[in-house]
Amino acid sequence: MADEALFQFLHSEIIQYVNSAESGDSENGRCVSKLESMGFRVGQGLIESRHFSLCRFTKDTPRFKDELDVMKFICKDFWTSVFKKQIDNLRTNHQGIYVLQDNKFRLLTHLSAGKQYLEHAPKFLAFTCGLVRGALSNLGVKSIVTAEVSVMPACKFQVMIQKM
Amino acid sequence: MADEALFQFLHSEIIQYVNSAESGDSENGRCVSKLESMGFRVGQGLIESRHFSLCRFTKDTPRFKDELDVMKFICKDFWTSVFKKQIDNLRTNHQGIYVLQDNKFRLLTHLSAGKQYLEHAPKFLAFTCGLVRGALSNLGVKSIVTAEVSVMPACKFQVMIQKM
Numbered sequence: 001m002a003d004e005a006l007f008q009f010l011h012s013e014i015i016q017y018v019n020s021a022e023s024g025d026s027e028n029g030r031c032v033s034k035l036e037s038m039g040f041r042v043g044q045g046l047i048e049s050r051h052f053s054l055c056r057f058t059k060d061t062p063r064f065k066d067e068l069d070v071m072k073f074i075c076k077d078f079w080t081s082v083f084k085k086q087i088d089n090l091r092t093n094h095q096g097i098y099v100l101q102d103n104k105f106r107l108l109t110h111l112s113a114g115k116q117y118l119e120h121a122p123k124f125l126a127f128t129c130g131l132v133r134g135a136l137s138n139l140g141v142k143s144i145v146t147a148e149v150s151v152m153p154a155c156k157f158q159v160m161i162q163k164m
Numbered sequence: 165m166a167d168e169a170l171f172q173f174l175h176s177e178i179i180q181y182v183n184s185a186e187s188g189d190s191e192n193g194r195c196v197s198k199l200e201s202m203g204f205r206v207g208q209g210l211i212e213s214r215h216f217s218l219c220r221f222t223k224d225t226p227r228f229k230d231e232l233d234v235m236k237f238i239c240k241d242f243w244t245s246v247f248k249k250q251i252d253n254l255r256t257n258h259q260g261i262y263v264l265q266d267n268k269f270r271l272l273t274h275l276s277a278g279k280q281y282l283e284h285a286p287k288f289l290a291f292t293c294g295l296v297r298g299a300l301s302n303l304g305v306k307s308i309v310t311a312e313v314s315v316m317p318a319c320k321f322q323v324m325i326q327k328m
Contacts, residue, residue, distance in 0.1 A: 003167040005213035006246060009206040010174050014181075017202065021185040038181065042173040049169035082170060 004084055004106065011107055014038065015123050032126040039130025040137070047138040051081065067161060070139050071098050078135055083107075096161035100132075101154070108153035121149040125157075132157060168248055168270065175271055178202065179287050196290040203294025204301070211302040215245065231325060234303050235262050242299055247271075260325035264296075265318070272317035285313040289321075296321060 015035065022030040046052060064070045075087035079102075089101040107124050111117045125147035133145045142162040149155045179199065186195040210216060228234045239251035243266075253265040271288050275281045289311035297309045306326040313319045 003171075003245070005210055005215060006171060006206070007167075007174070009209040010171070010178070010202075013202040013206060014174070014178060017178075017182065017185075017198070021181075034181070038174075038177040042170070042177060045173040046169055051169060081167070 007082075008107065008110065011127060012110075014127070019123065028123060032122050035123065035126035036130035036133075039127035039132075040134035041130075042127075043131040043134025043136075044138045045134075046078070046082070046131075047135050052077070064139070067096075067141060068092065070136065070141055071100075071159070073139075074132060074135060075100055082131065096163065098159040098161075100157040100159065102157075103154045105153050105155045108149065108155060111152060117152065118149060121152075121155075122147075125149070125155065129157065132159065171246075172271065172274065175291060176274075178291070183287065192287060196286050199287065199290035200294035200297075203291035203296075204298035205294075206291075207295040207298025207300075208302045209298075210242070210246070210295075211299050216241070228303070231260075231305060232256065234300065234305055235264075235323070237303075238296060238299060239264055246295065260327065262323040262325075264321040264323065266321075267318045269317050269319045272313065272319060275316060281316065282313060285316075285319075286311075289313070289319065293321065296323065 015031075018034050018038075019028075019031050022028075022034060064073065071090060071092070075090050079085065079087050079100075083102070083106045085102075085104070085106070087100045088103045089099075091099045091101075105128075107128060108121070111120070111124065129145040129147050133143055136143045136145075136159070142164065144160045144162060145157060146160075147155055147157045179195075182198050182202075183192075183195050186192075186198060228237065235254060235256070239254050243249065243251050243264075247266070247270045249266075249268070249270070251264045252267045253263075255263045255265075269292075271292060272285070275284070275288065293309040293311050297307055300307045300309075300323070306328065308324045308326060309321060310324075311319055311321045
């Protein structure tokens with residue numbers, strides 16, 4: 001499908017543009033934070049969009065029986081609709097921390113696997129961290145989302161639920 | 165599909181961000197030009213992507229017998245893959261000018277139809293002008309692409325072919 005390519009190209013353009021617009025910032029902190037905010041709003045929007053509203057409200061209301069159920073929705077329905085695959089592994093410590101592992105994260109697959117690219121990884125993960133945080137937020141779950149890459153293109157997103 | 169929503173939300177975020185990053189520019193010229201360049205690179209990328217390479221090279225090589233044939237590809241295959249619908253009307257003066265009319269252009273449908281929004285239209289069309297120019301460029305056709313809105317959400321893209 002061209003959809004995937006469209007998303008990937010747009011994502012790259014955004015990173016490139018934000019990176020150059022925030023170029024006064026040597027630590028990349030502002031760039032990463034801008035990308036995260038953009039992802040957050042897109043994540044919120046997607047959950048409100050017709051596609052997910054239908055998923056959630058027509059089949060079996062209420063859709064989510066607990067927090068774990070919300071996380072499963074993110075790993076399956078949400079991830080599939082954005083990245084065309086499910087999260088490969090979901091772990092939790094049952095105390096509000098969830099680790100979502102994607103063994104072949106689509107937004108990293110076009111980067112070379114060399115170590116020199118690892119330093120750029122945060123820029124390529126920030127939008128998605130925001131996306132997950134925004135989606136969860138509109139599902140009533142406040143969280144902090146971080147990500148790390150060990151071996152490209154596998155990566156782990158860590159979701160820390162913020163209790164109200 | 166959530167894909168459409170994803171593209172629309174990303175597109176809005178880009179406009180918003182580029183607009184604020186180029187805010188020193190009262191005429192919006194720099195903002196429009198940045199958006200056009202981003203669209204150009206995405207359009208180029210899409211034509212190179214697996215989806216379109218397969219379309220073009222496997223069914224009947226050579227795919228395009230003339231310039232009009234390339235334009236038809238843009239109006240049908242390309243437009244459908246990006247905007248989930250075809251161009252509604254294609255006209256040409258047979259002297260290198262083509263007018264592509266979309267009666268319900270997806271990236272305008274969420275804007276209100278009021279006249280006060282017409283002034284913002286160029287920002288919402290710039291990325292797509294670039295997208296078409298980039299796609300055509302990678303199909304070997306050099307062009308200048310402009311757009312205008314008369315009644316939202318209908319709009320016309322004018323493609324002027326640049327003879328080599």
